Amino acid sequence: MFMRPDERIIRNKKNTPDDTLNTVHPQEAALLFKKGCDMMDKSMYAEAARFYRKALGINPGSASLWYHLGLAMERMMRLSDAVACYDMALGIKPGNESIIHNKALALVYLGDTSGAVRCYDILIGLNPRDIDAWRGKGDVMLGRGDPEGAISLYDRLLGIDPDDAAAWNNRGIALEKTGCFSEAVDSYDRALGIDPKIEKIWRNKGLAVSKKREKEKNAVFTKNTPSIHDNKKALPFINKPHHVPGLNPAAGQSGTDAGKSQPHGDDEESKEYLVMGNTMYSEGRYGQAIENYDKSLLLNPGNNTAWNNKGLALAKSGKIDEAIDCYDKALEINPVDYVVYNNKGNALYRKGNIDEAFKCFQSASGLNKDSKTAKNGMALCMDTLENTRHQDGNYKKRP
Template identity: 25%
Template structure:
């Protein structure tokens, strides 16, 4: 019973795009007609059977003829032969000689009904792999898996929605909207999918269509915190500030322990020129962050910006210093600190802050010119 193990590099195996693999010759060589039992990460906790297959053709090649063959390397999923050789050396512990034989194995995946071994739910297996790739930010690979799962069941609402989310993260908003529309044709009142469509339309630059979708999501459930959050943001983009503030105030009554809600409200109040109220919102966001350093730092930075607009530079500096204590190398925070130090006429300290920015990003023009201005005031 020949067994093949595939890894994350072999994502095209799951999707059916790839139907060949290259392996060092076994003691019992594979031959045409052999049945293959194929697994994902055979020797790890992620071990999972992915399919059975029949060998359709086998070619034998010497390693010396394989190791510089870019065409075969790309067919095996590598960028070039150098990358393939590097991986082969790891896989075979460096024990490869020029005269060693390798097999190029061409196979055909079998339908689950034709398997002889244990059968699996192929759609569930592919979906699980897609979700793992999505959650780890490997969107170019997860979209291939979602497509493969949709070939098995093109009317699965979960898959259509997830593929829409995936395409949105790849910047393919038109494709994302198509997926959401297909899902909504099956589940028309799903507020989450309607809201996801609104977000995709917003990112695609069609703000009024985004508001129409948000209206539909709101009608489906006017108390859904996610729907309300994005509705407030869309209204803010449309400069409908008073309406947006009403939405955020309603959201606070429903989800008032969420620091992101208070941050969003603070941003809006800043844009409305209500700076003291904005600072109160940012303070609440910091209070609720409960050790979430990224949210703490962001709220502190925005609070500092509001204090600058109020002309309270010492308080602004305190905010930026607190944000930098959390994220020491954040360029935006360091740049803002330098600006407020300039306002306080502490030019030497401002130069130090701008130098830290330029150390991280030598091409930052703001830091360069502001530093030059500081040097003129020494």
């Protein structure tokens, strides 16, 4: 369901441990550490966290264990806990670049851009040639709505490594934000000269060329259009509310094909906001993604994809109840979308409503028997319920 245009290119992020963070002592703690890492490789993050905690009970002074526990917390989107773990690791091993990089990423996801910038500044102070830090800070500035600041930072990065195709691409995106479409096209051309095989750069260039032509066309139109006399007022353009048949039965709306919006003039603009929201989501800028999905839904409230994707962004922001509400909206519009059932199941599981989560995964499996997410979700719910019953004698929310 979720579409990922992913305009920005990310590479060389230090989201994996360096060699100094792969060693744990004594042997008993090392064995638990290895089990935790095995669980991480299987995407079983809660189980990994349990092994890391057990190992920390043996060796609480291990920066590696705190760091890896932070990684597990981050994968589970327990971002505040992840930051706390990274801080513990930095208290033991201050100045470790891998830890600081991952702390910065967690802070970005939390929306603490000021904290993230401080981390990137520390990294640049430790190593002025750290291109990941320059790019990370540039991405934060772009997310803050400061494309000029982002361009300056990407330029610093390119002064270190002029053959970084990702930096040229991201710089092009920032230039587009300032309306400098010609310069953006030039930046994309530089990226393509380095790596012509990256499809998203070609797409970004195509969009920039289109915007450049539109800007030039509008400039010609404005030049040749007589201005309105001062004593005449321009009439505002007002969009009439568009009612979507079947969306709100309680309000007495009736119509054909419930859940499908009828074509109208705002469809293209609605799609543009949806695509922009998807881009923001793919960059981890969930607040801005939600804003764009809201704009898309204002123009076309019958778009179940926008409701689903807004739910994903809310879930990433830790707003599970609001995410579930969005999934319910999507299912009102299209009650046979198994992907939305899977997403709702994931949200309910995170909330601790294991029984309801199981029902969602079961519904998804009924709609699509080949859905691995549905099968894995049902298995995970059954295991969780069985473990809870074994431990407590009844079903209750996991700690």
